[in-house]
Amino acid sequence: MTVSQIQVLLVEDEPAQRELLAYNLEAEGYAVRRAENGEEAMMLIDEAAPDIIILDWMMPLLSGIEVCRRVKTRPETREIPVIMLSARSEEVDAVRGLDTGADDYVIKPYNLRELMARVRNQVRRVRPAASGEALTFDDIALNAETHRVMRGEQEIKLGPTEYRLLVTFMEKPSRVFSRDQLLDMVWGRDIYVDTRTVDVHIARLRKALTKQGGTDPIRTVRGTGYALG
Amino acid sequence: MTVSQIQVLLVEDEPAQRELLAYNLEAEGYAVRRAENGEEAMMLIDEAAPDIIILDWMMPLLSGIEVCRRVKTRPETREIPVIMLSARSEEVDAVRGLDTGADDYVIKPYNLRELMARVRNQVRRVRPAASGEALTFDDIALNAETHRVMRGEQEIKLGPTEYRLLVTFMEKPSRVFSRDQLLDMVWGRDIYVDTRTVDVHIARLRKALTKQGGTDPIRTVRGTGYALG
DNA sequence: CAGTTATGTTACAGTTTTGTGACGGCATGG
DNA sequence: CCATGCCGTCACAAAACTGTAACATAACTG
Known part of the structure; x- marks a missing residue:
């Protein structure tokens, strides 16, 4: 009830995972837009910049890594927080090494509450007014x-x-x-x-x-x- | 303890379906007990009556229909709400026709949020206190x-x-x-x-x-x- | 009404649950 | 390397709750 609703872009190819997460995000009051792959994600970002992006790193067509890199390269989207989901901790290290500029990493299977907390954290960074401080x-x-x-x-x-x-x-x-x-x-x-x-x-x-x-x-x-x- | 946490009995033979649902139910604060087939379900019901039963209608050994009929026949379990999951709407009509006494029907593939809402509805009916009211x-x-x-x-x-x-x-x-x-x-x-x-x-x-x-x-x-x- | 049975109430000793200080381990940052 | 701070566990103390028995009272019966 502050300003407008917070827009989350959720990029995840696995439907069950995606819906689970979307469900929970919506329950927290976020407006969720879904993308199944990197290409779709980029289109949606161009259409209207979201407040935060949650990104599975392994996807067909255009990997999460590449999406993240593009988002963080372009000036007009650079500030959008990106949370990367990856399957195991080794991958996190690998991804981190690629220096994509993601703002946070969460290892699957993630603790939902923890993930929510991290989302809140990132949102707070960019939209301090929006999350009751x-x-x-x-x-x-x-x-x-x-x-x-x-x-x-x-x-x-x-x-x-x-x-x-x-x-x-x-x-x-x-x-x-x-x-x-x-x-x-x-x-x-x-x-x-x-x-x-x-x-x-x-x-x-x-x-x-x-x-x-x-x-x-x-x-x-x-x-x-x-x-x- | 009957008063504190809500016990859900989840009866579903397909493991992926079962776990997805169980995960979400647990995230909502329900205590979930799982059964793979009707026979197992009946055993668990005898052991300790759950507060609500979610029942796939098509299962080996003892169909959901039969389980539901038995639950609704016995006086000590008659009040327990039963939500039936079935694969298509024609089946719902068929099942409804069988007059099993199920309290609600949900068609697969279901919208998770809707299912959760229906669960809450049924729970509220029987255990108003437990539903935060x-x-x-x-x-x-x-x-x-x-x-x-x-x-x-x-x-x-x-x-x-x-x-x-x-x-x-x-x-x-x-x-x-x-x-x-x-x-x-x-x-x-x-x-x-x-x-x-x-x-x-x-x-x-x-x-x-x-x-x-x-x-x-x-x-x-x-x-x-x-x-x- | 007297006798009988069901319920109300109290005291208490035993048990369970919670509060808390102490301690060793582990990480962090000099 | 040591100092510091935080953490999780343990052990004991304190507090709260529990079930039972015993007795009191109330309600029913004929």
């Missing part, structure tokens, strides 16, 4: 761009995990998250970590948030998980 | 997403069991539940506890609900059980 809850303010957290006038210093934890909470205040959900969202879907680790980080986050006074904003929901507020 | 009864409001219970302006603090108990009641207001039913739904199918334990928790729930004034919303049905309203 400063989250606030009560007297806590979190600036996603600067990674700064303030409580009242005081700055709160957080470690990376505590920060992500807080972001997760602040994106959906009051919502209860199970420990498993938090592990998925904050640590990553395939990480194996004891669920009690969540408790420890909650404790650390609590300590940091209440260090300079103020009430504990995190609510424990016994038998279920935690929530902000 | 606020339940209300009289001046009591229960939000499943935040796990918060309000009576008027006051927040009601409940223990886990009392909370689940209240959710169960509020999903079907006015319906009378026997102690055994409540044990099944709130405690779990295979837990052994004295049926009088239900009375104790009812008392605790009553106390919590009336602590800050207001009338007792729980009705005792002598010789049978309890009901809300």
